[in-house]
Amino acid sequence: KQEVTQIPAALSVPEGENLVLNCSFTDSAIYNLQWFRQDPGKGLTSLLLIQSSQREQTSGRLNASLDKSSGRSTLYIAASQPGDSATYLCAVERDSNYQLIWGAGTKLIIKP
Amino acid sequence: SQTIHQWPATLVQPVGSPLSLECTVEGTSNPNLYWYRQAAGRGLQLLFYSVGIGQISSEVPQNLSASRPQDRQFILSSKKLLLSDSGFYLCAGQRDSQETQYFGPGTRLLVL
Numbered sequence: 345k346q347e348v349t350q351i352p353a354a355l356s357v358p359e360g361e362n363l364v365l366n367c368s369f370t371d372s373a374i375y376n377l378q379w380f381r382q383d384p385g386k387g388l389t390s391l392l393l394i395q396s397s398q399r400e401q402t403s404g405r406l407n408a409s410l411d412k413s414s415g416r417s418t419l420y421i422a423a424s425q426p427g428d429s430a431t432y433l434c435a436v437e438r439d440s441n442y443q444l445i446w447g448a449g450t451k452l453i454i455k456p
Numbered sequence: 457s458q459t460i461h462q463w464p465a466t467l468v469q470p471v472g473s474p475l476s477l478e479c480t481v482e483g484t485s486n487p488n489l490y491w492y493r494q495a496a497g498r499g500l501q502l503l504f505y506s507v508g509i510g511q512i513s514s515e516v517p518q519n520l521s522a523s524r525p526q527d528r529q530f531i532l533s534s535k536k537l538l539l540s541d542s543g544f545y546l547c548a549g550q551r552d553s554q555e556t557q558y559f560g561p562g563t564r565l566l567v568l
Contacts, residue, residue: 380500382557388492388500388546388548388557388559389500390494390500435559444546444559444561444562445561446559
């Protein structure tokens with residue numbers, strides 16, 4: 345059974361720092377992995393999608409990596425800004441029926 | 457915490473056929489409920505939300521409709537599917553408008 349874990353559950357850092365959010369999954373048979381952002385009281389914003397054949401994806405200050413063999417993905421945020429404050433969710437799409445398995449999220453606070 | 461159930465996991469339907477996707481929520485009463493769609497290679501789009509039984513708000517004009525016949529049941533329907541209805545449909549539940557939305561595993565719909 346696929347399980348997705350995100351560590352840490354919460355993170356608070358000063359503005360300007362580079363940071364890494366972690367996501368781990370137990371079954372390497374995945375179709376893709378996605379990182380989402382959720383702002384308080386709002387829905388999800390899709391940030392990056394990494395296909396199972398890819399190693400990383402980049403968008404602006406965000407870089408997501410995928411290591412299927414170790415069951416890990418990281419989301420790297422460079423030069424963090426207060427506007428980056430949100431909950432970041434990792435979700436794995438299973439190879440068999442394409443459903444998403446969600447991590448519990450990391451709540452990120454960037455202090456001005 | 458809440459648990460969101462969605463079914464089916466995958467669905468292949470011909471153009472012009474009807475659609476019914478179901479979402480049910482466990483763990484909370486009178487939740488706000490949401491239907492999202494993620495088209496291939498694109499972000500999430502909010503389709504409908506509901507703050508109570510029989511109360512449906514639509515975010516975008518489209519071929520789809522939603523209904524909430526019971527407190528913890530949210531149904532996405534169409535009378536005649538279009539090719540452009542293909543995508544990944546996510547249901548979400550929220551205990552309060554200021555709290556986190558919890559997402560279901562999704563339904564992948566392919567209209568041929």
